[in-house]
Amino acid sequence: MTDTQKRDDDVYLSEDSESTQGSDLDYDITIEVVLPDKSKTKTTIPANTPLSDLRTQLCSNFKLSPSLHSVDFVCDSSQNGATRRKASLAVGKLGLSSVKIERKPDGIVPKSPPPTVRDKEQSTVRLLVHLDRLRQIIVRVNPDAPLTLVFQVICDKLNLPAATRGRVELHHPKLSDLHFNLKHSLNYYNLREINFGEKK
Structure with missing residues (x-):
């Protein structure tokens, strides 16, 4: 041979x-x-x-x-x-x-490792929320999630009862006349801070 x-x-x-x-x-x-x-x-x-x-x-x-x-x-x-x-x-x-x-x-093809905790954290961002009386809070949210979910996260953070949640809403931090489409996200509006207060 x-x-x-x-x-x-x-x-x-x-x-x-x-x-x-x-x-x-x-x-x-x-x-x-x-x-x-x-x-x-x-x-x-x-x-x-x-x-x-x-x-x-x-x-x-x-x-x-x-x-x-x-x-x-x-x-x-x-x-x-x-x-x-x-x-x-x-x-x-x-x-x-x-x-x-x-x-x-x-059976021997290398597989991608499962997502780590760090990877999951990278999918969220810090959102600065301006409240009334010059108060502020910070929450972590997915910037691609609809604003309806962001609203719920803020309400949960503040422990607001269901009856009160109907009287508050999200406002743009600079454009006071802008009304959010809650189906859109923070990334859509290019925001990392937001106002939260009584409905206008």
């Missing part, structure tokens, strides 16, 4: 492996590539590309996600007798002849 097939995930760490250093690798190599859809093509990569970068380089050439794909390669076994190779070994030292890019099974 003249060709030895290796998977990129298995090729690391041998003391007798060669590194990517050296002017003798200052050239490009053309290799045959089998894509995930089984079609064949050819691509050119620098001979001094480290083995650890092979998957990223090939996936970049064909606009594929490295995290979702693995790479099998076929090389001339006479180029290097070691069964495990260093990540820094240049592909030009492998006698690389062909490469197969495969999509990883769904």
Whole structure:
């Protein structure tokens, strides 16, 4: 058997492996590539590309996600007798002849981590609420939520009974004649402060 097939995930760490250093690798190599859809093509990569970068380089050439794909390669076994190779070994030292890019099974595709508490907090903002008699309070609200929800948050903060809530409303802090559309949000009006008081 003249060709030895290796998977990129298995090729690391041998003391007798060669590194990517050296002017003798200052050239490009053309290799045959089998894509995930089984079609064949050819691509050119620098001979001094480290083995650890092979998957990223090939996936970049064909606009594929490295995290979702693995790479099998076929090389001339006479180029290097070691069964495990260093990540820094240049592909030009492998006698690389062909490469197969495969999509990883769904079970090992990396998943995005769940949202953290910090992420959830970043979806809210501090809203300065001006009350009567020069009083102020601060509440945290979602700036994209409708003003009806902002109104409820303020009322809850002030412990207002249901009967009282019908007599108060939100007012623009600078445009006293503006009547809010409560279906819109703070971001819609570009506000981070608001007035809260008796209905006009």
